[in-house]
Amino acid sequence: MAGPKIDALGQFTLTTGLGPLGRAVDFTNSNEMMLAGAVIIVLLFALGLRRRALVPRRLQALVELMYEFVHNMCVDTIGEEGLRFFPLVFTIFSFILLGNLLGLFPYFFTFTSHIAVTLSLALFVFVFSTGVGFYTHGLKFFKFFVPAGVPGWLLPLLVPIEIISYLSRPVSLSVRLFANMTAGHVMWEVFAGFMLLLTASFGILGAFASIVPLGLNIGLAALELLVAGLQAYVFAILTCLYLHDAVHMH
Amino acid sequence: MDKDRDKAAFEARLKAAEEAARGPKRERAQKNAGSAQRAIELAMRLGVEMVAAMVIAVVIGWGLDRLFHTSPWLMILMVPVGMVAGLRNLLRAAGKDK
Numbered sequence: 001m002a003g004p005k006i007d008a009l010g011q012f013t014l015t016t017g018l019g020p021l022g023r024a025v026d027f028t029n030s031n032e033m034m035l036a037g038a039v040i041i042v043l044l045f046a047l048g049l050r051r052r053a054l055v056p057r058r059l060q061a062l063v064e065l066m067y068e069f070v071h072n073m074c075v076d077t078i079g080e081e082g083l084r085f086f087p088l089v090f091t092i093f094s095f096i097l098l099g100n101l102l103g104l105f106p107y108f109f110t111f112t113s114h115i116a117v118t119l120s121l122a123l124f125v126f127v128f129s130t131g132v133g134f135y136t137h138g139l140k141f142f143k144f145f146v147p148a149g150v151p152g153w154l155l156p157l158l159v160p161i162e163i164i165s166y167l168s169r170p171v172s173l174s175v176r177l178f179a180n181m182t183a184g185h186v187m188w189e190v191f192a193g194f195m196l197l198l199t200a201s202f203g204i205l206g207a208f209a210s211i212v213p214l215g216l217n218i219g220l221a222a223l224e225l226l227v228a229g230l231q232a233y234v235f236a237i238l239t240c241l242y243l244h245d246a247v248h249m250h
Numbered sequence: 251m252d253k254d255r256d257k258a259a260f261e262a263r264l265k266a267a268e269e270a271a272r273g274p275k276r277e278r279a280q281k282n283a284g285s286a287q288r289a290i291e292l293a294m295r296l297g298v299e300m301v302a303a304m305v306i307a308v309v310i311g312w313g314l315d316r317l318f319h320t321s322p323w324l325m326i327l328m329v330p331v332g333m334v335a336g337l338r339n340l341l342r343a344a345g346k347d348k
Contacts, residue, residue: 164307164335165342172302172339176294234291 004200006193008186012113030111037098037111066094070236077240078247085243088128092121093236100181100228104221112231113181115174122174125239133246144249173238177231184224191217295343300336307332 016023017032048063056064070090074082096112103110111117133141145162146155191213198206198213311328315321 160331161335161338164303164310164332165338167310168299168302168306168335168339171306172295172298175302176298179298180294230290230294234294237291238295 004193004196006190006197008189008193011185011189012110012182029109030114030117033099033102033109033111034095037095037102040102041094041098073237073240077237078244081247082240082243085240089236089239089243092125092239093232096121096177096235097229097232100232101225103181103185104224104228110181110185112177113185115178118174118178119170121235122170122177125173125242126170129239129242129246132243133249136247137249141246141249144245169238169242173235177235180227180231184220184227188217188220188224191220292343296340299339299343303336303339304329304332307335 014028014030016027017029018027021027022032044059045063048059051057051060053060067090070093071083071086074086074089078085099110099112099117102108103112133144137143145159145166147158147162150158194213195210198210200206202209307328308325311325314324314328318324
């Protein structure tokens with residue numbers, strides 16, 4: 001059939017950004033959005049905290065809200081000593097949040113929709129938390145894989161299970177974020193493409209009928225906004241949980 | 251004597267001030283306030299949590315098979331182990347925030 005086609009995955013192709021200079025060093029549109037996210041978060045904090053008012057105004061309130069949110073998350077999940085990891089958790093949270101939110105804009109690239117990006121973030125968290133575990137407990141950290149209070153003859157069975165459960169962390173962490181962002185954007189594209197198909201096939205009648213997918217897309221936009229925030233939150237709180245396990249070992 | 255009492259009073263006030271500076275202690279009850287948030291977070295996590303363990307187990311089995319030329323027995327052996335590890339992940343995720 002001629003006419004419009006639904007190209008749901010085309011939106012995730014990498015191109016080069018920043019003109020000929022970007023082409024020379026393979027600076028992709030994904031990198032562009034990462035840079036934009038980082039710049040926005042730094043600017044937000046620089047501008048929001050410029051005044052340092054006792055009674056914050058909107059921008060400062062926003063910045064303080066974000067800070068306190070992550071601060072509470074660290075203290076509640078890891079404990080008082082979790083504040084050591086606050087800068088890391090906050091960086092991860094804000095980077096992913098900005099990536100998800102920027103991706104919601106039309107024509108903007110969603111860098112969290114690439115497994116390469118989410119997997120490297122997750123692997124970093126995984127390696128870091130394992131390192132923290134060995135740093136705080138030394139070789140005793142291997143006891144983490146031996147569940148307490150089970151008879152000895154079960155251990156050959158339980159230890160591999162615990163190890164696989166531990167190794168599955170980066171996979172679940174990265175796939176969750178990647179799948180959620182990709183699925184949302186694909187659904188958007190499919191419904192939008194369906195509107196074009198309807199109009200092309202049934203003319204004026206189809207144009208009226210395409211109100212239905214339009215409504216669905218509006219609903220999806222709200223859902224995507226929720227998912228964007230939630231996935232950043234889930235990634236950050238799981239980072240906290242893994243660090244908690246590394247520090248407290250249980 | 252009087253000095254001692256002054257000192258004790260000062261220590262008490264210092265302690266109170268330090269306590270206040272640290273901010274109010276968050277209660278357990280307040281943690282449950284965001285229970286809807288926790289529920290959504292759990293719903294997002296559980297499905298992937300189970301599949302991920304399975305994937306890792308099968309990949310390990312497949313790799314060991316290639317190493318020892320025992321295809322496909324170790325992979326088959328790892329499937330139930332992966333399933334149990336996935337269930338273990340689920341239980342841990344669900345039981346963590348009780």
